[in-house]
Amino acid sequence: MTTASSADHPTRRDFLFVATGAVAAVGAAAAVWPLVAQMNPDAATIAAGAPIEVDLTPIAEGQDIKVFWRGKPIYISHRTKKQIEEAQKVSLSSLPDPQPDSARVKAGHDQWLVVIGICTHLGCIPIAHEGSYDGFFCPCHGSVYDTSGRIRSGPAPSNLPVPPYTFVSDTKIQIG
Amino acid sequence: MSGPSDFQPTNPALKWIERRLPIMGLVHSSFVAYPTPRNLNYWWTFGAILSMMLALQILTGVILAMHYTPHADMAFKSIELIVRDVNYGWLLRNMHACGASMFFFAVYIHMFRGLYYGSYKEPREILWILGVIIYLLMMATGFMGYVLPWGQMSFWGATVITNLFSAVPYFGESIVTLLWGGYAVGNPTLNRFFSLHYLLPFVIAGVVVLHIWALHVAGQNNPAGVEAKTEKDTVPFTPYATIKDAFGVSCFLLFFAWFIFYMPNYLGDADNYIPANPGVTPAHIVPEWYYLPFYAILRSIPNKLAGVVAMFGAIIILAFLPWLDNARTRSSKYRPLAKQFFWIFVVVCLGLGYLGSQPPEGIYVIAGRILTFLYFAYFLILLPLLSRIETPRPVPNSIADDVLAKHGGKVASVVVALVVAGGLLVGGTQNARAEDHGVAPPGNKWSFSGPMGKFDRGALQRGLKVYKEVCASCHGLSYVAFRNLAEAGGPGYSVAQAAAFASDYKVKDGPDDKGEMFERAGRPADYFPSPFPNENAARAANGGAFPPDLSLITKARSYKRGFPMFLVDFFTQYQEQGPDYVSAVLQGYEDKAPAGFALPEGSYYNKYFPGHAIKMPKPLSDGQVTYDDGAPATVAQYAKDVTTFLMWTAEPHMEARKRLGLQVFVFLILLTGLLYFTKKKVWANAH
Numbered sequence: 001m002t003t004a005s006s007a008d009h010p011t012r013r014d015f016l017f018v019a020t021g022a023v024a025a026v027g028a029a030a031a032v033w034p035l036v037a038q039m040n041p042d043a044a045t046i047a048a049g050a051p052i053e054v055d056l057t058p059i060a061e062g063q064d065i066k067v068f069w070r071g072k073p074i075y076i077s078h079r080t081k082k083q084i085e086e087a088q089k090v091s092l093s094s095l096p097d098p099q100p101d102s103a104r105v106k107a108g109h110d111q112w113l114v115v116i117g118i119c120t121h122l123g124c125i126p127i128a129h130e131g132s133y134d135g136f137f138c139p140c141h142g143s144v145y146d147t148s149g150r151i152r153s154g155p156a157p158s159n160l161p162v163p164p165y166t167f168v169s170d171t172k173i174q175i176g
Numbered sequence: 177m178s179g180p181s182d183f184q185p186t187n188p189a190l191k192w193i194e195r196r197l198p199i200m201g202l203v204h205s206s207f208v209a210y211p212t213p214r215n216l217n218y219w220w221t222f223g224a225i226l227s228m229m230l231a232l233q234i235l236t237g238v239i240l241a242m243h244y245t246p247h248a249d250m251a252f253k254s255i256e257l258i259v260r261d262v263n264y265g266w267l268l269r270n271m272h273a274c275g276a277s278m279f280f281f282a283v284y285i286h287m288f289r290g291l292y293y294g295s296y297k298e299p300r301e302i303l304w305i306l307g308v309i310i311y312l313l314m315m316a317t318g319f320m321g322y323v324l325p326w327g328q329m330s331f332w333g334a335t336v337i338t339n340l341f342s343a344v345p346y347f348g349e350s351i352v353t354l355l356w357g358g359y360a361v362g363n364p365t366l367n368r369f370f371s372l373h374y375l376l377p378f379v380i381a382g383v384v385v386l387h388i389w390a391l392h393v394a395g396q397n398n399p400a401g402v403e404a405k406t407e408k409d410t411v412p413f414t415p416y417a418t419i420k421d422a423f424g425v426s427c428f429l430l431f432f433a434w435f436i437f438y439m440p441n442y443l444g445d446a447d448n449y450i451p452a453n454p455g456v457t458p459a460h461i462v463p464e465w466y467y468l469p470f471y472a473i474l475r476s477i478p479n480k481l482a483g484v485v486a487m488f489g490a491i492i493i494l495a496f497l498p499w500l501d502n503a504r505t506r507s508s509k510y511r512p513l514a515k516q517f518f519w520i521f522v523v524v525c526l527g528l529g530y531l532g533s534q535p536p537e538g539i540y541v542i543a544g545r546i547l548t549f550l551y552f553a554y555f556l557i558l559l560p561l562l563s564r565i566e567t568p569r570p571v572p573n574s575i576a577d578d579v580l581a582k583h584g585g586k587v588a589s590v591v592v593a594l595v596v597a598g599g600l601l602v603g604g605t606q607n608a609r610a611e612d613h614g615v616a617p618p619g620n621k622w623s624f625s626g627p628m629g630k631f632d633r634g635a636l637q638r639g640l641k642v643y644k645e646v647c648a649s650c651h652g653l654s655y656v657a658f659r660n661l662a663e664a665g666g667p668g669y670s671v672a673q674a675a676a677f678a679s680d681y682k683v684k685d686g687p688d689d690k691g692e693m694f695e696r697a698g699r700p701a702d703y704f705p706s707p708f709p710n711e712n713a714a715r716a717a718n719g720g721a722f723p724p725d726l727s728l729i730t731k732a733r734s735y736k737r738g739f740p741m742f743l744v745d746f747f748t749q750y751q752e753q754g755p756d757y758v759s760a761v762l763q764g765y766e767d768k769a770p771a772g773f774a775l776p777e778g779s780y781y782n783k784y785f786p787g788h789a790i791k792m793p794k795p796l797s798d799g800q801v802t803y804d805d806g807a808p809a810t811v812a813q814y815a816k817d818v819t820t821f822l823m824w825t826a827e828p829h830m831e832a833r834k835r836l837g838l839q840v841f842v843f844l845i846l847l848t849g850l851l852y853f854t855k856k857k858v859w860a861n862a863h
Contacts, residue, residue, distance in 0.1 A: 013857055020850040024422075027843055034264035038239055043261040047659045047701035058689070 051176030053168065056112065064128050066117060069175045073117040073125055074163055075136070076173075079147060083134060084110050087148035097158045101148045104162055114173065115149040116163050121156035136160065183209070206392055211410035212417045213398035214862055215579045219289040220396070221424025222282050228425050229279040230384065234377050236272040237321075244324065246370035248363035251326035252451040256655050256728075259829070266829045267436070267836065274435040276318050277443045280466035282428065283311060291497075292518050294506030295397040301498040303390040306383055308495045313380045315491075318464065320373040326366060327448030328458050334361045334369070336461055340474075343484040360454065400578040401506030402571055409575035411862050419858045423851040430844050437837025438627055438749050446734035446754065449826075450724075459786075460535060468532030469525050473551065475536045476544035486548065493555050500555050502563035510569040514562055521554045616735060617753075617760030617784050620816070624823055625752050627838065630831055631824050634805055636667035639821025642801050642814050647726060650718060650792075652706030655727035656825045659700035665831035666824060675700050719778045721791035730754035730819065731826040754826070755819045760784040762815040765794040 041049075049070040056076070059065055064077035079087070087101040105113055117136070119126050124140035131137030132153075133146035143154030150159040165175040183204035185191050194200055243262050245254035258265040287307070290296055296304035323334045338355045342348040357364030395404060404410045411417070435442060443465060447458045463471050470487050477483035493500075508515040528547045534540045572578040623632035640661070643653065658678035662671045669677070678698035683705060686693035698705075706725070708714035715722050724732075734753040737745060745751070761784050769781035769788070779789035796811045807813055824830070 016850070016854055016857060020847075020854045023843075023847050023850055027847060030843075034267055035235070035239065037263040038265060038268060039242070040263055042243070042257065042263065042265070043659070043663075044257060044657070044701075045261075047657065050699060050701055 049176070051174050053172060053174050056171045056173065061111070066128075067175070069163065072163075074175060075113070075115050075117040075128055075149075075160075077113040077115075077128065077147075079111050079113055083147040086134065087146060087150075090146070090150075096151050099148075099150060099159055104148050104150070104159070106165075106167055109167060109170075112173070113147070113149060114162060114165055114175070115160040117160065119143055119156055120151065120158045120160065121154070126160070206388075206413075207418075208412065208414040210392065210413040211395075211404065211407075212413050213396055213404055213409060213575050214411045214416070215398050215400055215575050216396065216417070216420075217399055218420075218424055219285065219293075220398075221421050222286040222289065224421035225282045225425055225428045226279070226286060227384070228428075229275060229282055230377070230381060233272065233275050233279060234381070236268050236275060237374070237377065239268055240272055241370075241374060244370075246324070246367050248326060248366050248452070251324060251366060253655070255325045259827075260655065260660075266827075266833060270436045270440040270833075274432065274440060274443060276321060277435070277464070277466065278428070278432045279314065280318065283314060284466070287311070287494075288522060290397075291521075292508045292515075293397055293399060294401055294501070294503075294508065296498045297501070297506050298498070300390070300394045300397060303387060303394055304498060305495050306387040306390055308491070310380055310383050310387060311494075312491060313376055313383065315467065317373060317376040317380065318466065320369040320376070322464055323366065323369045324373060325448060326452045328450040328452060328456075329445045329448040329461070331361060331452035331454065332457055332461050333463060334365060337463075338365075340484050340487070343481040345481065362454075397506065398575060398578075399507060399509060400572050400575055401510070402573070402575060402578070405574055406576070415858050416862060419851065419855045423848065423855045426844065426848040426851050430841070430848060433837065433840050433844060437833055437840060439746070439751055440833070441731060442746065442751060446732055449728045449732035462533055465529065465533070468530075469528035469551075470532075472528040472532035472544050473548045475532070476541065476548040486552075490551060493552070497555065497559075501559040503559075503566065503568070504563075505568035505571060507571070510571050511562070511566055512569065513566045514559075517554065517558055517562070521551075524550045524554070615783055617756040617764075620752070620756055620759055622752050622755055622823070623820065624830060625750070627749060627834060629834060631665065631667075632820060633668040634807065635817045635820040636824055637669075638801075638803055638805070638807055638813075639817035639819070639824075640667055641803070642796075642818040643726070643821055645801050646795055646814075647818065648704075648707060650707055650714075650723040652708075652723075652725040653704035653727050653825060654706050654725050655703070656828075657701060657703045658698060660828055662700070663828065666828060667821075671700070678702060681705055719791055723792065726822055726825065728826045730758055730823045733757045755823050757784065758822060759815045759819040761790070762796055762818070763811055 052067070052069050054065075054067055054076060056078070059076065059078045061078050062080045062083075064075055066073050066075055068074070077083075084101075090101075092098040092100060101110075104115075117125050117128075119138040119140065121138065121141055121143050124138050126136035126138040126143065126145060128136055131144040133144055135147045135149060135152075136145040137143075138145075138154065138156065141155050143156035144152050145156075145160055146152050148159075149162075151157070163175055165173050168174050183194075183201040185194050185200055190200065240258065243254065243258045243265065245251055255269065259269050260266075262268075290304065290307070319333070319337055323330045338352055338361065341351045341355065344351055353359075355365070356362065357368060398404075445462065450458075462468075470490055473490050474483045474487040477486050503511065503514065505511055508518050524547050528544070528551065531540050531544045531547065536544075572581065623630060623635065643651075658674050658681075659671075660674075661667055661669045661677060662674035678700050681698035681702070681704075682695045683698045683702045684693055685696050688694055707723075708717065711722055731754050735757050737753065761782055764782045764784035766781050766783060769775045773781065773788065775781055776789050779791055780793055781788055782790040796814045798811055799809045801809065801814060803809055803813075807817070827833075
């Protein structure tokens with residue numbers, strides 16, 4: 001056993017300390033990973049978020065339904081001619097979040113508006129067919145959306161998002 | 177070197193804080209400058225190991241509580257969901273479940289160390305009593321935690337332990353009802369146990385603070401048992417004790433990781449993979465290994481109240497130890513008689529642990545009574561007597577003298593002792609499965625056994641086919657979803673293949689817009705549908721027998737390994753009792769029961785089934801299932817394939833577990849090595 005003082009081999013001693021500390025730090029960092037990763041959605045939740053199909057036939061013109069996909073309410077509105085016109089003729093420059101109606105519906109399916117019914121302000125659910133634009137009105141803080149789900153007045157910063165969806169047939173959509 | 181607040185930060189911001197809340201000074205005086213005897217051996221690192229274990233149990237426990245559902249109908253399933261679906265859920269659950277065992281393992285070493293070196297003697301009586309309180313709280317916490325998975329052992333353990341209180345005269349029944357919150361153990365019991373299981377660890381943490389406070393007032397005891405007198409006797413806590421503790425902790429983590437990654441169920445009971453059933457008691461109720469000695473004492477006394485009193489007395493008596501042992505010499509190193517009796521006492525405790533795991537009959541009862549007497553005799557007769565008659569050897573004048581008289585080379589022996597003691601102590605639990613399984617199932621060569629084991633993909637796919645075509649007509653697989661078939665470490669199907677497989681099944685869904693249930697094609701997110709709508713329907717269709725769900729069957733079945741095989745198993749990582757048993761039962765049918773065996777009506781003779789009379793007709797025969805890959809269409813092959821498949825359904829992340837285990841071991845060995853050399857460097861000028 002050596003009794004030489006540390007001063008004799010300062011570099012070797014320092015290297016050992018730094019190496020030990022570094023390995024311990026790497027281990028601690030690696031150990032944090034699973035502790036944080038467990039908070040992400042589990043496999044069953046992710047699997048339950050698979051695409052859903054919605055039959056549109058029961059929805060009469062002027063009506064809307066609310067379905068849930070990935071725990072979020074999705075509004076599916078069967079818009080009237082008047083609502084479609086209102087949505088299309090607005091001048092984009094007057095919108096807080098300019099987006100033409102055509103970018104918010106599928107071509108050839110102008111009557112169907114599909115939006116995620118979560119106010120972009122702080123996550124409340126806007127009420128359909130309310131507010132001064134015949135679209136949606138959020139009762140929490142007074143945001144008003146039009147018949148295309150675009151923000152028109154109130155504190156919300158952006159339009160109601162359109163979820164990913166496709167028309168499987170003329171009367172059936174797949175969300176997700 | 178000591179003193180409460182000679183610490184002064186130089187940074188002005190820290191200075192500002194320190195003047196208002198001297199927290200850095202507290203930490204500095206407690207964990208940096210604090211003088212620690214320079215002759216402490218590795219048994220003293222268990223304080224740090226226990227602190228780490230408490231922190232780890234609280235951390236993993238808080239996380240598990242994020243995913244666990246404390247409801248009698250959902251608790252079991254929610255744990256399976258944690259293990260199967262939550263990211264790293266299997267790891268966290270293994271850490272917490274094995275962690276409880278490791279916590280007790282460490283606390284027993286800590287306690288025996290205190291006993292051997294007289295750490296309970298003046299002026300450390302309060303310190304010791306606080307330790308006994310922590311131990312009692314740990315027992316309560318561990319017991320309630322074991323109830324939470326709501327398996328058969330959880331339920332019946334809860335029933336038996338709460339019934340202990342019914343021994344209290346006059347108020348017994350009322351107390352038990354109060355504990356249950358009902359007429360029997362049920363959902364209210366589970367809920368309150370969950371609440372208390374979450375609370376008590378923080379109470380433990382609080383008492384640990386008092387324990388450490390008392391320790392820092394009295395100062396640490398040491399192997400020589402003489403108090404530190406001069407600065408020569410001590411070294412500052414940091415870096416000396418810190419680095420030594422870190423090395424000890426790292427060694428302990430290696431031992432811990434062996435269980436987490438390679439034998440997560442070694443310390444558990446197969447029965448706890450069967451959901452709680454208030455109508456059926458398992459053949460042998462056995463507590464977790466760390467309660468076994470006290471369980472043995474309980475069963476040794478033929479009177480209910482006296483048994484319960486003796487059991488609790490065996491723990492409470494520890495609190496009186498400072499006054500039962502009056503010897504003026506602290507350390508047993510210098511007490512030739514006490515030293516020998518200490519080791520006899522250790523053997524008595526291990527013996528009681530072994531007996532606690534055995535069925536309470538014949539020789540075991542007599543041995544239990546003898547050992548129970550010896551346990552109490554040690555405290556009540558021997559220790560008071562020894563302090564009068566024993567002539568101790570002279571103790572060193574000072575700790576410094578003790579260090580000079582010593583020589584090194586203890587690490588290896590300590591590590592070996594640790595591993596052997598660990599194997600011995602925890603191995604005792606294996607004997608708990610004293611069940612009449614008749615003939616032991618023959619061992620098999622499984623692709624998934626051992627530290628590098630992987631599932632044979634072909635066997636998994638063939639096993640799935642056997643399950644689908646044969647087993648599925650009676651047995652469910654309700655914890656397995658179709659999507660699992662496409663997951664890594666599984667049968668190796670693509671996502672599209674799994675979806676196609678799912679679409680062959682009809683799944684009940686609803687209600688639809690009209691409020692009616694309807695059938696639709698299965699999706700990957702759906703679970704394998706069960707063949708019967710409920711247990712009663714299953715029994716009605718199967719002559720009164722309930723075909724168990726097969727998801728966990730390979731973990732829920734086991735057989736007795738016996739002494740000394742369970743010790744060997746610890747080192748060889750043999751843990752395939754379940755698969756061996758399942759495979760043996762599938763092949764163990766005999767056309768004729770042996771002469772003299774009365775086979776009940778509607779039963780079949782099976783060599784390996786406990787009791788031999790099984791209600792399930794011989795399920796497999798040669799050529800029954802057609803294989804596309806050229807594997808032989810024999811019963812032996814079917815049994816092997818379906819058992820492999822069922823091992824996967826029981827633990828879909830087994831490959832991930834073993835793979836991560838290897839990485840963790842490589843890392844820990846590297847870290848432990850580095851810590852060892854760093855510790856040597858740090859201590860070079862202290863010896």
